[in-house]
Amino acid sequence: AGELGTSTERSYVMIKPDGTSRQIVGDIISRFERRGYMLVAMKTVVPSQELAKEHYIDLAKKPFYGGLVKYITNGTPVVAMVWQGKDVIRQGRRLVGATNPLEANPGSIRGDFCVSVGRNIIHASDSHESATKEIGLWFHEKELATEYRPIAWDMI
Ligand code: RTP
Numbered sequence: 001a002g003e004l005g006t007s008t009e010r011s012y013v014m015i016k017p018d019g020t021s022r023q024i025v026g027d028i029i030s031r032f033e034r035r036g037y038m039l040v041a042m043k044t045v046v047p048s049q050e051l052a053k054e055h056y057i058d059l060a061k062k063p064f065y066g067g068l069v070k071y072i073t074n075g076t077p078v079v080a081m082v083w084q085g086k087d088v089i090r091q092g093r094r095l096v097g098a099t100n101p102l103e104a105n106p107g108s109i110r111g112d113f114c115v116s117v118g119r120n121i122i123h124a125s126d127s128h129e130s131a132t133k134e135i136g137l138w139f140h141e142k143e144l145a146t147e148y149r150p151i152a153w154d155m156i
Contacts, residue, residue, distance in 0.1 A: 001131035002084060010040065010082050011089045011125045012134035013096075017076035018114070019121040020044075025079055028109055028122060031095055037085040040145040044077040045138070054137060067118065080138045084148070089131055092124040 002008035013032070015025055029039065047055075052072040059065050072078065083092060097108025101120050104111035114121050125131035135144070 001089075001125070001128055001135055004089075004128045005087070007086050008084065009086065009088050009128075010084045010135060011092045011131050012123075012138060013081045013083050013092055013125070014123040014138070015079040015081075016072060016119075016121055016123060017074050017078060018071075018119045020079060021076050022113070022121075024113060024121070029081075031109065032083050032092070035091065035095065037083045037088050037092075038148045039081060040084045040148055041080075041082040041139050041143050043080055043139075043143070045080050046075060046077050047072050049073055051137070055134065064118065071118065082135055082139060082144060089125055089128060093126060096122050096124045 001010040001012075015028055019025065019028065033039070045051075049069065052069045053060075055072070056065065056068055059068065062068075095109060097104030097110035099110075099120065100117045101110040101114040102117075106112060109122055110120050125134050
């Protein structure tokens with residue numbers, strides 16, 4: 001997932017089915033863009049059972065795992081994204097807010113939009129290791145932009 005601590009660092013961010021249903025995709029993307037991060041890949045996906053289970057494999061023993069997989073595979077698309085930029089993994093988690101939205105600060109995505117841990121809108125990688133795993137799970141290498149620079153659109 002790029003090189004940690006540099007402008008090539010990458011994070012996997014996913015708007016979950018409740019986020020797409022509630023039509024707040026644009027708002028969420030804006031928050032990452034205006035902070036200064038670059039969208040290097042994005043697509044809608046209706047996750048299969050297999051994909052959802054693999055994504056949350058580390059939580060397989062948790063009592064909420066079944067419900068979590070059911071929620072992610074309810075048939076509504078998720079928006080799978082890769083964001084790039086300096087400290088994007090850690091800052092992405094700050095933009096998202098605490099896992100339990102009742103602990104999330106107002107101004108964070110969860111703190112602004114939700115109240116239930118089981119419907120908390122968005123996922124963001126929590127480490128360089130999970131970012132690498134998750135980007136590989138949701139995207140083919142060729143789907144990732146390798147060069148991305150803002151263009152000087154007022155110069156032409
Ligand atoms: P995420 O991976 O989605 O960014 O969430 P996270 O790291 O903040 O939280 P994690 O502990 O990895 O949990 C993953 C997702 O599982 C759901 N969850 N439900 N008690 C519950 O019902 C419960 N706890 C966690 C949430 O959707 C959480 O984001």
